[in-house]
Amino acid sequence: EAQVTQNPRYLITVTGKKLTVTCSQNMNHEYMSWYRQDPGLGLRQIYYSMNVEVTDKGDVPEGYKVSRKEKRNFPLILESPSPNQTSLYFCASSPLGYGYTFGSGTRLTVV
């Protein structure tokens, strides 16, 4: 089944404790992206990747890192999480522009 898999689905952590949210797709898509969803703000792009070793900032990249060492994986790294990063996060992939597939989401709470 074609899908984007994110882990974990739920995460509660403390301020400053490094964490990684994993994202993997099995559709051989070139393009992968991370979004955060916040009430009243909709979905905003954090980082994206056009292909292996090619990443770039989206609209709200501060406090986040990404890497793309393999085509299928695109982890989101929070080196020192803060409470304002409490949000619902989505990973998405696309064969360059059409038909984005989204993961089920990761609900992160930073206390």
Add this chain to the structure above:
Amino acid sequence: GNSVTQMEGPVTLSEEAFLTINCTYTATGYPSLFWYVQYPGEGLQLLLKATKADDKGSNKGFEATYRKETTSFHLEKGSVQVSDSAVYFCALSDPGAGSYQLTFGKGTKLSVIP
């Protein structure tokens, strides 16, 4: 830059009522337009799309027509069901201008009551 504006919610309708959710966009090129749906506790699913002017996207009884002259992509359904209760997002991408980023509206929450 690109932007999407959709009508504020929430929208509450009775079952079998007609639904319209307005969406207008601003883009520098010739974007592709999408409607995504998010059911409670789930991720986003593509509902329908249109890639050029006058195209009509349709799925599950929902329709939207790409209107370049009014820069709009309004979502319609003739008879809503309780199972249509969800948040609906209008979005665009502009790959012709080199941007594969999906730009979203803020979402419209629809509640359908029996």
